Amino acid sequence: MFSVEDRERAHARVLALAEDDDRWSDLDLTFAVTDGVPVEDVLRDWTRTVERELGGRAFDDLPAEVLGPLAGAIVRSLDHDELLRALRYAVDGLLREGEELLELRALLEADTLS
DSSP states (O other): OOOHHHHHHHHHHHHHHHHHOTTOOTTGGGTOOOTTSOHHHHHHHHHHHHHHHHOOOOGGGSOHHHHGGGGGGOOOOOOHHHHHHHHHHHHHHHHHHHHHHHHHHHHHHHHHHO
């Protein structure tokens, strides 16, 4: 888990990278890239930089036990129906995780009370 200081350092570095990269604007940082620039090129460059400088990992480099339950949430195109499909899968996954946490909490509370 990252500390608050780690997150602030990463946040500051990513913003500095965006300022130095004319393919991005401050508003585009999480939403888009400059017209005519292949998104894949920018994401590949940024992924390598974040991996090298901040110890980040690409989504597809996560362990199977982490990536597996999220696989259906991967967006394969920007088609409206595809975006909705991936969003539904992601929301369902979050709801399942929430249910599991509630069950774990109940077990822990029951164990504490016995």
